[in-house]
Amino acid sequence: MTQNTLSRRSFVAVAAMAPLAFSLRAAGSIPVGLELYSVRKALKQDPMGTVRAVAAMGYQCVEFYAPYFDWTEGQTKEMRKLLDDLGIHCYSTHNDSSYFAADKLSRASDMNHTLGCRYMVMSSAGGEAYAEGAGLDPWKTVAETLNHTAAYLAPQNLKTGYHNHQFEFTPQNGTRPIEILAKNTDPKSVMLQLDVGTCIEAGSDPVAWIRSNPGRIRSLHLKEWSPEPGKGYTVLFGEGVAKWKGILEAAESVGGVEYYLIEQEGSRFSELDTAKKCLESYQALRHG
Numbered sequence: 001m002t003q004n005t006l007s008r009r010s011f012v013a014v015a016a017m018a019p020l021a022f023s024l025r026a027a028g029s030i031p032v033g034l035e036l037y038s039v040r041k042a043l044k045q046d047p048m049g050t051v052r053a054v055a056a057m058g059y060q061c062v063e064f065y066a067p068y069f070d071w072t073e074g075q076t077k078e079m080r081k082l083l084d085d086l087g088i089h090c091y092s093t094h095n096d097s098s099y100f101a102a103d104k105l106s107r108a109s110d111m112n113h114t115l116g117c118r119y120m121v122m123s124s125a126g127g128e129a130y131a132e133g134a135g136l137d138p139w140k141t142v143a144e145t146l147n148h149t150a151a152y153l154a155p156q157n158l159k160t161g162y163h164n165h166q167f168e169f170t171p172q173n174g175t176r177p178i179e180i181l182a183k184n185t186d187p188k189s190v191m192l193q194l195d196v197g198t199c200i201e202a203g204s205d206p207v208a209w210i211r212s213n214p215g216r217i218r219s220l221h222l223k224e225w226s227p228e229p230g231k232g233y234t235v236l237f238g239e240g241v242a243k244w245k246g247i248l249e250a251a252e253s254v255g256g257v258e259y260y261l262i263e264q265e266g267s268r269f270s271e272l273d274t275a276k277k278c279l280e281s282y283q284a285l286r287h288g
Helices: 003-029 036-045 047-057 066-070 073-086 102-115 137-156 177-184 196-201 206-212 244-255 271-287
Strands: 032-035 061-064 089-095 119-122 159-163 190-195 219-222 259-262
Touching: 032 036, 032 089, 032 271, 036 047, 036 061, 036 271, 047 073, 047 271, 061 259, 066 089, 066 102, 073 089, 073 102, 089 102, 102 119, 102 137, 119 137, 119 190, 137 159, 137 177, 137 190, 177 190, 190 196, 190 206, 196 206, 196 219, 206 244, 219 244, 244 271, 259 271
Parallel strands: 032 061, 032 259, 061 089, 089 119, 119 159, 159 190, 190 219, 219 259
Antiparallel strands: none
């Protein structure tokens, strides 16, 4: 056996190990944060104190949702300073579709820039898109809005994204609305933020979706779901039917994930206890 043969075989072996090595690196380097809708009551009462509490739990980033839009410029700057002082980030915000309209987009983009975001995410399409019998055409309009917004945000080094619910993964005339959005938006500037729980409840396979859209699933809402009566989204991370190891592996090997966001809609525990327990379960999964 020649030295060149050994070298070629060694190269093949190393190449075969590359995906695993990437996954192992990613497991320790991808930030995990909290979608702050999970602690919405606490956030409303004491925004700064709630963010401090979340950071103390070990969360590395947060995602503010629609009410942040009512902050003053001063409040936005104060929140950014707090994030910097705590050493955590706000990589994206979760926005009402109306914030993408001409009368609100400038303010929203300025606030996202101040917060240090990478993405301004549309939380749902709203309006006509969900109307009974509307078909798929409204989703093409949503795609146009996302593309337009991406172009508008580019000078501030911001991108946009779309966050799915059950409806987007439910076929309409044989096609899922999320497929329309994926096909008709710019893959470089429009992220497809995957809500795992709603995808599963709608009967779709999150792993298959991630693999069919490489590089576009740059953040995931790690929301659990259970089909058991009375449980639904109230189960903690790891207590439902989501196959997290496979989902995270797909996100890290082909999805292009940049950060994770745990989301909870309520549980048998208080909001802050729920957030803490979900993070502990996530960490146990990653390091177990």
